[in-house]
Amino acid sequence: xxxxxxxxxxxxxxxxxxxxxxxxxxxxxxxxxxxxxxxxxxxxxxxxxxxxxxxxxxxxxxxxxxxxxxxxxxxxxxxxxxxxxxxxxxxxxxxxxxxxxxxxxxxxxxxxxx
Numbered sequence: 001x002x003x004x005x006x007x008x009x010x011x012x013x014x015x016x017x018x019x020x021x022x023x024x025x026x027x028x029x030x031x032x033x034x035x036x037x038x039x040x041x042x043x044x045x046x047x048x049x050x051x052x053x054x055x056x057x058x059x060x061x062x063x064x065x066x067x068x069x070x071x072x073x074x075x076x077x078x079x080x081x082x083x084x085x086x087x088x089x090x091x092x093x094x095x096x097x098x099x100x101x102x103x104x105x106x107x108x109x110x111x112x113x114x
Contacts, residue, residue, distance in 0.1 A: 003078040006054045011037055011047050016056060016070060023060070023067040 006012055011033060018029055030044040048068060051057035055074035060067045 003054070003056075003074050003081070006050060006056060006074070007078070009047070009050075011039065011044075012051055012056070015044075015047055015051060015068075019057060019068055019070045023069045026066045026068060029068060 007016075014036065015029055015033065018024055018032055026045065026048060029048065030041050033039065033044045033047070034041065048057065048059075051068075052059055052071075055071055055077075058069050058071045060069070
């Protein structure tokens with residue numbers, strides 16, 4: 001499965017968002033995903049398996065629990081692929097950052113003048 005096929009699913013993207021700050025048990029992941037997406041525990045397990053099998057997540061057994069974490073292998077591959085296209089948005093983002101800084105400076109100067 002291609003990295004963007006894996007990331008194209010909103011449930012899998014959300015799982016990765018949950019895991020980005022550190023390990024979570026499958027039960028913790030399931031609780032959040034069931035609440036947000038209304039899918040069953042076996043469906044969440046399937047999404048975790050897809051993430052594991054495609055290099056986006058790791059699992060570590062701790063007793064009867066399974067702790068999941070982000071695996072950066074596939075993310076680095078996707079990032080490398082995207083790097084060829086960054087030239088299309090990097091200048092726009094830099095220009096936006098300049099405008100944001102300019103606006104902050106103008107507000108600061110206006111506040112100092114009052």
